[in-house]
Structures are given as C-alpha cells and as structure tokens.
Amino acid sequence: MNDHYIEKSGKKLRYGFTTGSCAAAASKAALIMLITGSDIHTACISTPGGINFNAEIIDIHREEDYVSCAVVKDGGDDPDVTTGSKVCVRLKLTDTKGIFIDGGDGVGRVTKPGLDQPIGNAAINSVPRKMIKENLENILIEYGIEDKGVSVIISVPNGEVLAEKTFNPKLGIVGGISILGTTGIVEPMSDRAVIDTIRVETKVRKAQGSDILMVAPGNYGLSFLSEVYKIDPADVVLCSNFVYDAVNIAVDEGFSRLLFAGHIGKLVKVAGGIKNTHSMYGDHRMEILSDICKKLLDAQTYESIKADLMECVMTGEAVRIINTTGKGDIIFDNMAQSIKDHMQKWSGDTLEVEVIVFAGENEELVATSHAHEWIKEET
Known part of the structure; x- marks a missing residue:
C-alpha cells in the first residue's frame, strides 16, 4: 500500500x-x-x-x-x-x-x-x-x-x-x-539528505559567529584537523563528495572565507575541476596529477615517471613517485593552488579559499599561503 x-x-x-x-x-x-x-x-x-x-x-x-x-x-x-x-x-x-x-x-x-x-x-x-x-x-x-x-x-x-x-x-x-x-x-540513498545536512551544519557554524567555514570531505579530514591542529570536530562541516555544493552553501549562508582540508585522494579531483568527488563521476586522479607533472617537469623527467604514475592505484604511491623527481613541492603547490582556484571560481569569486592537503596518516603534504594563519585564528 x-x-x-x-x-x-x-x-x-x-x-x-x-x-x-x-x-x-x-x-x-x-x-x-x-x-x-x-x-x-x-x-x-x-x-x-x-x-x-x-x-x-x-x-x-x-x-x-x-x-x-x-x-x-x-x-x-x-x-x-x-x-x-x-x-x-x-x-x-x-x-x-x-x-x-x-x-x-x-x-x-x-x-x-x-x-x-x-x-x-x-x-x-x-x-x-x-x-x-x-x-x-x-x-x-x-x-x-x-x-x-x-x-x-x-x-x-x-x-x-x-x-x-x-x-x-x-x-x-x-x-x-x-x-x-x-x-x-x-528518497533512497538521497543526495538531497546529505546536502541538507551540509546546509544545517553550515547554518549552525554561522549562527555561532564563525568567520571561517572549515570543511572536510570526511572523517579522515576531520581526524587530521583534530589531531594535528587540535580543531574541535564539532567546528568542521563534513561535505562528503559534495564539494561544489558546500562552496555554494557557504556563499548562501554568508561566509566569505572557507578552509578546505582533506586527503590527496579526494582533493586531487577538485584540482581537475571535478565538482563531485564520488567515483561514479569518474576517477581521473592519476590523469590530473600527470597533467600537472607534464606542465611543470622537463620532458625527459616527465617521460621517466609517466608510465609508473598512470599505473598507480593509490595516491600515496603517486606521491612517492612524484617526489623522486625532486620537484614534488612545486607540483603539489600547483595542485593545491588549482583546488583553491576552482573553489573560488565556483563561488563566483565571493569566497576566499585556503587549502590543506595531507597524505598517508596525518602527514601534511601542502598548504596554500594563508591556511596556517586561518587555523591559528580558529584555535
């Protein structure tokens, strides 16, 4: 019935x-x-x-x-x-x-x-x-x-x-x-329910007087911010795969600054302009990393890692391969900047975004220029 x-x-x-x-x-x-x-x-x-x-x-x-x-x-x-x-x-x-x-x-x-x-x-x-x-x-x-x-x-x-x-x-x-x-x-497995939860949490953070919306895709990012930077988990909004939606909700609720922290396995997709990081919308992690490497490495060095990089299943191994070039810092800086740029663009340039990316177990890989300053404001 x-x-x-x-x-x-x-x-x-x-x-x-x-x-x-x-x-x-x-x-x-x-x-x-x-x-x-x-x-x-x-x-x-x-x-x-x-x-x-x-x-x-x-x-x-x-x-x-x-x-x-x-x-x-x-x-x-x-x-x-x-x-x-x-x-x-x-x-x-x-x-x-x-x-x-x-x-x-x-x-x-x-x-x-x-x-x-x-x-x-x-x-x-x-x-x-x-x-x-x-x-x-x-x-x-x-x-x-x-x-x-x-x-x-x-x-x-x-x-x-x-x-x-x-x-x-x-x-x-x-x-x-x-x-x-x-x-x-x-609705079974409703995306709307997740997005509604993001909005509710964002409203709460705004009502509590927060100037910076701290966002993580999931529990790994939450644990990273809690364990490394002593951020109260209750102060972090979990956005799951809905990065683009979280950005727009932040704008709707009146935030002007957003700190985005997470594992490279998720965040590298955003560097490629992917708005929803669920695997059903495509993986492309290695393709995105390969494109950044091709842009920043000399041709010989790029060719020496290209095949191994594209065969990687896990981003941790990709990080290791990229670091063998001696240019890891430059490559990951570029990746983080791309994440930042895409998120700011999605907001109609009404949000300032800073990004922290970690790899392994709470091992910070890269942070954009003002990320650490913002963390200090919140602790």
Missing part, C-alpha cells in the same frame, strides 16, 4: 516515510480515536512530496483524557538509523484554541542557534510541525469542534541512544533524535 519506487543505477529502490510523516499520521489517528471513542488501526495522510502515507497504528492506549499510539518508522531502501523505531504520540484536547506540539522522551532539544527551531524547543522541524497542525485542524473542523485546542507530545523510545549515531550531538541537539522531513518521504 505504501510501496513507491525510484530507479537508481539500474536498481529499483523503495521510498520510505520520514519521522515527521510518522508523527503526523499518529497524531491524526490519536485525535480521531479521542473524539470518537473507537480504535482505528490505519491513518492516511498526504505528504508534501505528493505521496500518500497509509500508516499502521499500533500501541493504542487510553487514559481519562489522553489517547496515545505509535507508528513504526520505515525508511524504505534508504540506510537510516531510525528505521524500525516507534514514533509515539500522546494527545489530548484542550479548551484553549490552537495546536501545541512538544517533544517527550527520545526527542532532542535544541541548544545552539542556527537550527530550524529556536534554542529550548524540541527538535521537531517546521515542516513536520506544519503537517501535524494541518492534519489536526482538519479533524477538528470535520467533527465540528474547531473551538477546541490540541496538545500533542511526540516521543521516540530509545531515541537518546539512536541520536548518538546521528549528527545531533555535533549540532547541539541533546537528549534524542530530531523529527524531520521536508517532503514527508525518504
């Missing part, structure tokens, strides 16, 4: 539904049950993404003035730590008109500025709040009691433990998971 699919890389993948959709469906069911006195075991809502969600209602429990129930989160074929979790609601009618929404056990609280909700609020984002509010208001109108209000508390059993596997601790959301979703649906 809820099976909707998307074709990706030749595979048929099933959509899921967000925690926000689960909360809205459970809230709708609870209100109907409270008004009618009869149990219902399914509730259908329309998602902002245009797909109906037919939710199974479980764990129905009644008290004198409350009804509580739950919906199990199904993320479809998207890997999601909240899949299988219960999104529970406890709902009652009030004499004060309006919809009051708050979080209970397992739903996080906002402690830092720059997020969707203000400090102190439950981490129930604006679209889920709107979905819940609209569904409940429609039910009140349907049953002719629109002069009443509704109080609904959302909880997620084990949510505090689940949150440790999410970005919430880094974002300053404590005590549980967030109730999320902009479309109400979960």
